[in-house]
Amino acid sequence: MMSLLIVYHSMTGGTRQMAEAAAAGARSEAALRVRLLPAAEAQAADVIEAGGYIFATPENLAAMSGLMKDFFDRTYYAALDGVNGRPYAALVCAGSDGRNAALQLERIATGWRLRPIAESLIVCTHAQTPEAILLPKIIAEADLERCKEIGATMAAGLALGIF
């Protein structure tokens, strides 16, 4: 059975909610196995066996989060040449920016020769103070819906074999 791998990291819950929404959208497609894995648990074998990917990360210090980077560091060369041409989408949860984390995800995906199925989606939580930044996040329903749509689009394309 074709599978979609969703890899995410989240410190205060925002990215996790985005990844879960994408998984919920993808699970509307019965002919697809959807795997939602925390970055720390995802291995190169998980990458190689999947037919498509959604990568979801917070932007921390103008970069993808450390554990998300660790996932790519551990899997990049083991999966290189085993994933050429497969589809992916990127989700970023940020305070006020997110562009650099998205750019980093896109560059790694380009290195793997993956093909984007949508523009990278950045959701800003608008937390500004240190206290607000460290609080648990609640992502707005409209933003979760956009994540869900990306999951559903990916799932439909994989199931139909058009990606």
Ligand SMILES: Cc1cc2nc3c(=O)[nH]c(=O)nc-3n(C[C@H](O)[C@H](O)[C@H](O)COP(=O)(O)O)c2cc1C
């Ligand atoms: C150490 C740290 C650095 C951060 N740096 C940025 C940043 O460079 N740009 C930005 O837009 N948000 C930044 N943020 C805000 C987070 O992206 C935001 O809180 C987001 O909700 C984190 O996702 P999470 O809830 O999944 O952990 C930072 C947060 C932390 C804890």
